[in-house]
Structure formats: C-alpha cells, structure tokens
Amino acid sequence: MKSLNVRRILMSLAAPVLALVVAFVVTSLVLVAVGDPVGEVWKTILAVPKPRQGVNIINAASVFYISAIAVAVGFRMNLFNIGVDGQYRVAVFAAAVFAGQGWLPGWLNIIVSILIAMVAGGLWASIAAYLKVKRGVSEVISTIMLNAIATGVVSWLLLKVADRKEGSNSIETKTIPDSSQLEGFKLIPGATNRVYTLLILAVLVGLLYWFVLGKTRFGFDLRATGRSETAAVASGVKVPRMVVTAMIASGALAGLVGMPLLFGQDHNYGTTFQSGLGFAGIGIALLGRNNAVGIAFGALLWAFLDVQSNALQIQAGVAQELVNIIQGVILFAVVIAYELIRRADKRIEQSRVASELAAQRRAAPATEGAPA
Amino acid sequence: MVANKDITFSVRRGTVHAIVGENGAGKSTLMKILYGVQRPDEGTIKVDGQLVNLHSPSDAIAAGIGMVFQHFMLADNLTVLENVVLGAEKLHGIGDGARREIKRISDAYKLDVDADALVADLGVGARQRIEILKVLFRGAKTLILDEPTAVLVPQEVDELFDQLAELKDEGLTVLFISHKLDEVLKVADSITVIRRGTTIDTVDPKSVNARQLAELMVGSELPSPTTEESTVTDRVLLKLDNIALGSGTGRPVLDDISLTIHAGEVLGIAGVEGNGQAELVEVIMGMREPSSGEVFLGDIDISDWHVREIREAGVGYIPEDRHRHALLLEAPLWENRILGHQTEAPNVKGLLIDAAAAKADTERIVKDYDVRTPSIFVTAGSLSGGNQQKLIIGREMSHKPKVLIAAHPTRGVDVGAQSSIWDHIRDARREGLAVLLISADLDELIGLSDTIRVILRGKLSGEFDPDNVTAEDLGAAMTGAGEKEASR
Numbered sequence: 001m002k003s004l005n006v007r008r009i010l011m012s013l014a015a016p017v018l019a020l021v022v023a024f025v026v027t028s029l030v031l032v033a034v035g036d037p038v039g040e041v042w043k044t045i046l047a048v049p050k051p052r053q054g055v056n057i058i059n060a061a062s063v064f065y066i067s068a069i070a071v072a073v074g075f076r077m078n079l080f081n082i083g084v085d086g087q088y089r090v091a092v093f094a095a096a097v098f099a100g101q102g103w104l105p106g107w108l109n110i111i112v113s114i115l116i117a118m119v120a121g122g123l124w125a126s127i128a129a130y131l132k133v134k135r136g137v138s139e140v141i142s143t144i145m146l147n148a149i150a151t152g153v154v155s156w157l158l159l160k161v162a163d164r165k166e167g168s169n170s171i172e173t174k175t176i177p178d179s180s181q182l183e184g185f186k187l188i189p190g191a192t193n194r195v196y197t198l199l200i201l202a203v204l205v206g207l208l209y210w211f212v213l214g215k216t217r218f219g220f221d222l223r224a225t226g227r228s229e230t231a232a233v234a235s236g237v238k239v240p241r242m243v244v245t246a247m248i249a250s251g252a253l254a255g256l257v258g259m260p261l262l263f264g265q266d267h268n269y270g271t272t273f274q275s276g277l278g279f280a281g282i283g284i285a286l287l288g289r290n291n292a293v294g295i296a297f298g299a300l301l302w303a304f305l306d307v308q309s310n311a312l313q314i315q316a317g318v319a320q321e322l323v324n325i326i327q328g329v330i331l332f333a334v335v336i337a338y339e340l341i342r343r344a345d346k347r348i349e350q351s352r353v354a355s356e357l358a359a360q361r362r363a364a365p366a367t368e369g370a371p372a
Numbered sequence: 373m374v375a376n377k378d379i380t381f382s383v384r385r386g387t388v389h390a391i392v393g394e395n396g397a398g399k400s401t402l403m404k405i406l407y408g409v410q411r412p413d414e415g416t417i418k419v420d421g422q423l424v425n426l427h428s429p430s431d432a433i434a435a436g437i438g439m440v441f442q443h444f445m446l447a448d449n450l451t452v453l454e455n456v457v458l459g460a461e462k463l464h465g466i467g468d469g470a471r472r473e474i475k476r477i478s479d480a481y482k483l484d485v486d487a488d489a490l491v492a493d494l495g496v497g498a499r500q501r502i503e504i505l506k507v508l509f510r511g512a513k514t515l516i517l518d519e520p521t522a523v524l525v526p527q528e529v530d531e532l533f534d535q536l537a538e539l540k541d542e543g544l545t546v547l548f549i550s551h552k553l554d555e556v557l558k559v560a561d562s563i564t565v566i567r568r569g570t571t572i573d574t575v576d577p578k579s580v581n582a583r584q585l586a587e588l589m590v591g592s593e594l595p596s597p598t599t600e601e602s603t604v605t606d607r608v609l610l611k612l613d614n615i616a617l618g619s620g621t622g623r624p625v626l627d628d629i630s631l632t633i634h635a636g637e638v639l640g641i642a643g644v645e646g647n648g649q650a651e652l653v654e655v656i657m658g659m660r661e662p663s664s665g666e667v668f669l670g671d672i673d674i675s676d677w678h679v680r681e682i683r684e685a686g687v688g689y690i691p692e693d694r695h696r697h698a699l700l701l702e703a704p705l706w707e708n709r710i711l712g713h714q715t716e717a718p719n720v721k722g723l724l725i726d727a728a729a730a731k732a733d734t735e736r737i738v739k740d741y742d743v744r745t746p747s748i749f750v751t752a753g754s755l756s757g758g759n760q761q762k763l764i765i766g767r768e769m770s771h772k773p774k775v776l777i778a779a780h781p782t783r784g785v786d787v788g789a790q791s792s793i794w795d796h797i798r799d800a801r802r803e804g805l806a807v808l809l810i811s812a813d814l815d816e817l818i819g820l821s822d823t824i825r826v827i828l829r830g831k832l833s834g835e836f837d838p839d840n841v842t843a844e845d846l847g848a849a850m851t852g853a854g855e856k857e858a859s860r
C-alpha cells in the first residue's frame with residue numbers, strides 16, 4: 001500500500017512538472033523566433049518577487065482559487081461549467097449594488113452581500129441547469145451564451161444604477177460605505193500593500209470543497225456520477241437532481257469570486273472590474289486536477305506568472321501578453337501529460353495486480369495442492 | 373507459441389484450438405498478450421516459427437493475429453462496409469475496392485454478409501460475423517475468439533461452428549476461448565486447459581468428456597448447479613402485475629408481464645438477449661417507468677419508488693453489464709463496495725461516508741468471496757471480470773437482500789467462481805431469498821431455478837418445470853419455433 005501511494009504521488013507530480021518544462025522550452029523557442037531577449041525574459045519572470053509583488057501574487061491567487069474550485073465542482077461530475085465568468089459578473093454586480101446602499105452596518109453588510117452574490121451566481125447558473133435537465137441543452141453551449149448575456153445585462157443595469165462622479169469617465173456602482181471596506185492583513189513584512197481579508201473566504205471554500213466531495217454521501221454521489229453516470233443511476237443517484245445541485249453549487253461558488261476584489265480593493269463594481277477570472281479558473285482547475293491542494297498550487301503559479309510578467313515591458317522590452325503564451329502552453333501540455341500518465345498508470349496497475357496475483361499463486365500451491 | 377513463463381502451448385495451422393480455464397490472471401491476460409495490449413514479463417511468442425514482438429494491436433494484426441471480442445465493437449448507425457473499413461481505410465479504400473474485398477471474404481468463408489446493410493438492423497449472429505470479417509479484412513491468419521457463443525442461442529451457435537469449420541478448411545487458425553465445455557468438445561481439434569495462470573494440459577477432445585475436462589479446469593470435483601429440496605414458501609416477495617413498457621413506436625418492449633416470486637424461490641427467465649430482459653430488470657429496479665402495471669415488494673406497491681428506495685427496501689441488484697451499471701472502474705474496490713448502498717451501514721454514518729468501516733467490510737468481502745486482488749485499494753478496472761463479479765455479488769449479498777435481481781450472475785466467471793456464486797445464491801434462497809434469475813446459460817437456469825419462464829419479444833411464456841425441461845425445449849421457446857408447446 002505504501003509503495004502505491006508513493007507511486008501515485010510521483011505520478012501526479014510528473015505531469016505538471018513535465019508541462020512546465022515544455023512551456024519553458026516552447027516559450028523560449030517563440031522568443032528566439034521573434035528575436036526577443038530570451039535570457040532577459042526568464043530573468044524577469046523567474047526573479048524573486050519583491051514583498052509588494054508577493055502580496056499581489058497571494059491576492060490574485062485567492063481569487064483564482066475560488067474561481068477554479070467553482071469550475072472543479074462541475075468537473076468532478078463531468079459538468080463543464082464554462083459560465084463561471086458570467087456567474088461571477090452577475091453576482092458581484094448584485095452584491096455591489098446591495099453593499100453600496102449601506103443599509104446594514106459593517107460586517108453584517110459584507111456577509112449579507114456575500115450571500116446575495118452566492119444566490120445571484122447560483123440563480124444565473126440554474127438557467128443552464130434547467131436547460132440541461134429539462135431541454136437537454138449542453139451546459140457548455142448554454143453557459144457560454146449566458147456569459148455573453150451576463151455581460152450585456154450587467155452593462156445595461158450598470159448604466160441604470162450608475163453613480164456618475166463629476167469629471168470621471170468611469171461608470172460604476174455606488175461605493176460601499178467605509179465601515180464595510182476591508183483593510184486587509186499585513187501578512188508579508190516590508191510590503192506596503194495588504195493581503196485581502198477575504199483570503200479567508202478562499203481557504204474556507206477549499207476546506208468545504210475537500211470535505212463535501214471527499215467525505216460526504218453527497219460528494220460520493222457526485223463523484224460517482226462523474227465517473228460513470230450509468231452506474232450512478234443504477235446505484236440510486238437521481239442524476240437530473242444531481243446536475244441541478246452541482247450546477248447551482250458551482251454558480252454559488254462562482255458568485256464568491258469577485259468578493260475579495262469588491263471588499264478589499266475596488267469597493268464598487270464598474271467597467272474596470274477585473275474580467276476573465278472565470279476562464280482562468282477553468283485552466284487552473286485542469287492544472288490542479290480538481291484537487292483542493294493541487295488547485296492551490298495552480299492558482300499560485302498562475303498568479304505568479306501574471307504578476308511577474310508586469311515588469312516584462314520595462315525590464316525586457318517584451319509585451320507582457322507573453323505570459324498568455326506560457327499559460328496556454330502549460331495548459332496544453334498538462335492536459336496531454338495527464339492523459340498519458342492516466343493511461344500509463346492504468347497499465348502499470350493492471351500488470352502489477354496480475355503479477356502480485358501470480359506471486360500469490362506461486363506461494364499458494366503448497367497449501368492448495370500443486371497443479372498437475 | 374509460448375507466452376509467459378507459466379503458459380506454454382502451440383497451435384497448428386488450420387485447426388481450431390480451444391483454451392478453457394479460469395479467468396483470474398490466466399485467460400484474459402493471455403489474450404491481451406497475444407493481441408499486443410499487454411506485454412509479457414518473460415517468454416516468447418512465435419508465429420510460423422518466427423519470433424514476434426507484440427507491442428500493440430497493430431503489431432498483432434501485422435503478425436496475422438486478429439481478435440474477435442466478446443463485446444462487439446460496432447457502430448450501429450453505420451453500414452457493414454463503414455464498420456469494416458473503420459480504422460483500416462488504407463487497405464482497400466472506403467469505396468468499391470473495400471466492397472469487393474468484403475464480398476470476396478464473405479463468399480470465400482460463407483459468412484453471408486451484406487456490405488451495405490445497416491448494422492442497427494442486424495441480429496447478434498450477423499454482428500458476430502461482421503466482427504470476424506473485420507479481422508479477416510485486416511489480413512488475419514490466426515483468429516482469437518473470446519467467448520463467442522456467450523451471446524448466441526443454440527441454433528446460432530451451430531451456425532458459428534459451421535463457419536469456424538469453413539475458416540479452418542481455408543487454412544486459418546482459430547483460438548477459441550469458452551467456458552462451455554460441451555461446445556469446446558464439439559468444435560475444437562485440441563484443447564488447452566489453464567488453471568491459475570498455468571497450463572495444466574493439452575488434450576485431444578476425442579479422448580475426454582466434459583466432466584473430465586471440467587475437473588481438469590477446477591482441479592477438483594466438479595460442482596453442478598443442482599438445487600436440492602424445494603425451499604419455496606407461499607410468502608409472496610415480488611409481484612409484477614401487467615407490466616407494459618412502450619417503445620414509442622411499434623411493438624412494446626414489455627407486453628403485459630405478470631410474475632410472482634415467493635420467499636425461497638428462484639424464478640429463472642430464459643430468452644435470447646434483447647427480448648426485453650434488460651428493460652424488465654430496469655423497471656423492477658425503478659430505473660425506468662413502466663407505461664402501465666404495478667410492481668409489488670411484499671404487499672407494498674413500489675411502482676413509483678426510486679432506485680435508492682427500492683435498494684434500501686432490500687432488493688439486491690446484479691446488473692447484466694457490470695462495467696456500465698455495477699462498478700466505477702477508476703475507483704478503488706472499497707469505494708465500489710459503497711456504490712449502490714450509499715445510504716446503508718457500514719458505508720455511512722449519517723450524512724458522512726464511513727471510509728474505515730467500508731474498507732474493513734471490503735476486506736471481509738474480498739476474503740469471503742475469494743476476490744483475487746492484491747489489495748482493496750486497486751481500481752476495480754484492474755481486476756479480471758470474474759473477480760469483479762465476485763465483488764459485486766459479495767456487496768449485494770452483504771446487505772441481506774429480500775429479493776435479488778440477478779442478470780447473468782456468472783457470465784464471464786470461471787468455473788470455480790461460478791460454483792461459489794451458485795452456492796451463495798442457494799444459501800440465500802434457503803434462508804428465504806426470492807431470486808429473479810436472468811441468464812443465457814440454460815444449464816444454470818435449469819440447475820438453479822424452481823420455475824423457468826421464457827421471454828420472447830417482451831412477452832412471458834407459461835411456466836416450465838426445470839426438472840422436466842431440456843435445453844432444446846427452452847431453445848425452441850426462446851426463438852419462437854415452438855410457440856405452441858411453450859404454452860404447455
């Protein structure tokens with residue numbers, strides 16, 4: 001049993017490491033091909049982050065983490081929620097509007113706003129769930145379309161409720177009262193900026209995900225459905241209900257994605273609010289193999305690359321969009337590597353089972369009578 | 373041919389060579405090695421005196437070895453031609469060249485295959501001939517047939533054997549794997565017996581009878597599926613009243629089915645696959661809504677119940693297709709022990725999974741049901757079919773079911789395991805279990821059942837008494853040839 005675990009761990013580490021190496025090589029080749037300074041680029045990206053950047057990395061990672069967990073909930077039962085992007089947008093808008101009114105004091109305002117965000121995200125996701133269960137519409141298609149719709153709906157509503165400031169071009173919701181703005185933790189010494197208070201939210205989401213999926217009956221049913229829908233049905237799982245539940249849970253978690261940003265940084269929702277977090281989540285969930293700890297590493301890596309690439313333009317004279325190439329190649333490579341390793345793992349296990357049984361047999365004849 | 377250190381045998385060209393024996397690490401592994409899916413740790417394989425190295429199925433095909441799988445690998449919505457050329461487009465193209473080649477092979481070996489027929493319209497026998505043709509099309513000179521008769525009725529089996537004789541006469545070599553010893557004796561020119569991964573003997577079918585052969589396989593006295601004294605009581609445990617299931621258009625899949633099973637009774641259902649057995653089971657288990665009729669468990673109407681409620685109420689379920697319905701192949705054995713009983717002790721404590729208790733109980737099942745596995749942490753997919761089935765049966769029996777719905781409980785299981793599964797069913801029956809036994813193995817049906825009924829085109833026949841019925845009678849009722857006699 002021990003040896004099996006060691007093999008498992010090595011096997012699951014092999015893929016991401018391989019993917020990073022491939023990404024490094026491919027990116028270098030791209031740089032060489034266009035005549036950019038390869039050495040300079042890697043020196044910038046792989047430099048030890050300054051304390052301020054360290055804080056930025058942790059902040060970005062916490063947001064990525066929630067997004068990736070939201071995606072992973074769907075992935076675990078073969079449900080591809082591509083709509084985290086739209087769900088968090090709708091949710092953060094709803095929460096921002098509510099929080100901006102300042103009807104409730106301090107933390108109460110924050111907590112109720114977070115709940116509103118979860119409900120909004122869940123409701124938005126439930127449209128896709130309904131379409132899948134009742135009408136057989138693929139959730140991939142419906143969530144992608146709902147992303148576009150979410151962008152439109154939110155922009156339109158934003159214009160309705162916007163709190164236009166004099167002399168400013170940006171359109172945004174009413175800024176939340178000071179009492180509900182979160183200052184953050186001074187986690188890294190020497191940094192002038194602070195880590196989001198709602199980093200706690202990411203930690204809680206991770207714990208919840210690990211516990212519910214790994215330890216509860218509900219989680220077992222969900223994973224069983226993902227592994228084999230037919231076997232799940234025969235074992236008594238009500239699959240349509242499971243689809244609805246998982247989709248709404250995914251959407252509710254997606255609703256949390258914007259919360260650290262809203263309460264720790266932006267304090268309102270406007271046209272400049274960070275976008276694309278949902279898509280990053282899909283990649284990170286893949287990279288982290290839908291595992292609570294794996295996703296944490298994936299989120300940190302993603303955040304590290306994002307933050308470090310900011311200096312590329314100044315230090316190496318290379319556009320910071322280069323990081324998209326690196327991230328893209330990592331994803332490609334990791335998906336391929338996981339599949340290769342999954343197959344190899346299956347083969348190794350089958351032959352290992354066969355050979356261990358053969359060994360048992362060789363030991364057995366003494367008691368069971370030698371074969372003729 | 374020499375494959376693996378433990379297995380040694382050679383096959384002459386132009387013969388049908390049968391391999392019989394336990395599943396375990398023996399036959400299926402050997403087949404995988406011969407077909408290049410798995411690599412032997414030691415030993416060599418020679419074809420026509422040439423040492424061959426089989427790294428992949430394409431190597432095997434290049435060496436002239438072709439595999440006809442037990443489960444057909446055909447796309448229903450494509451024509452025969454399209455199915456045959458799929459993956460072998462380079463050989464004869466995908467048009468008239470391929471069609472001519474199919475015609476040539478079909479004529480040469482009397483396979484009677486129409487290249488332009490849609491596979492969905494064809495019966496089981498025809499599909500099997502397409503599988504054989506696919507292999508020949510790719511130039512195989514040695515055919516491996518894995519349990520080819522498992523899906524056929526007696527009449528189709530005879531046709532298959534005629535075709536094998538034809539192939540043999542044309543100089544092809546056939547490796548025939550089967551559990552059905554009388555068939556092996558009928559068709560093979562020589563028989564190799566494997567037990568626990570080792571070749572026991574290669575015998576001449578003319579010099580042995582089925583009983584001797586079986587004893588070679590098991591290595592001990594042969595079990596036979598005979599029920600002793602009747603244990604049937606008058607307490608009704610499962611009752612179906614006028615169950616019907618429409619198919620949308622045309623003939624209903626299930627047509628006015630009524631049956632009653634008492635405590636301690638085994639009701640056997642015989643029938644050619646695809647006559648409504650699978651649907652009948654799914655209706656009872658709550659996986660399908662019947663169009664009309666009721667299902668009673670004891671005297672409770674469970675027609676509207678969901679699968680989980682039905683299972684919790686004490687209905688054990690051994691599905692026909694264990695890979696699709698009974699196992700999570702990528703999950704470890706102990707998680708598979710939970711599957712289907714996610715709400716019952718010892719698997720859960722309240723809303724939480726009790727992994728420790730589930731693991732301990734899996735250890736017990738592995739021991740009691742002789743599931744051969746190195747540990748309970750390996751994935752279910754890495755076990756052989758027979759051991760998977762033993763795990764499933766152990767799991768279902770562990771929850772002390774009142775009613776057991778068993779579809780082909782010993783399919784793909786070796787003789788040793790088969791007899792232990794029969795023993796478990798018999799023991800449970802003695803304690804008052806009601807069993808609905810669906811099987812394609814007529815000997816199993818006759819041996820285990822208290823009553824046998826035949827299902828044909830969604831309708832149940834009258835009752836047969838297993839003491840006075842022959843396999844031929846049942847075969848006739850199954851194909852509808854003897855509809856008059858069947859009603860008794």
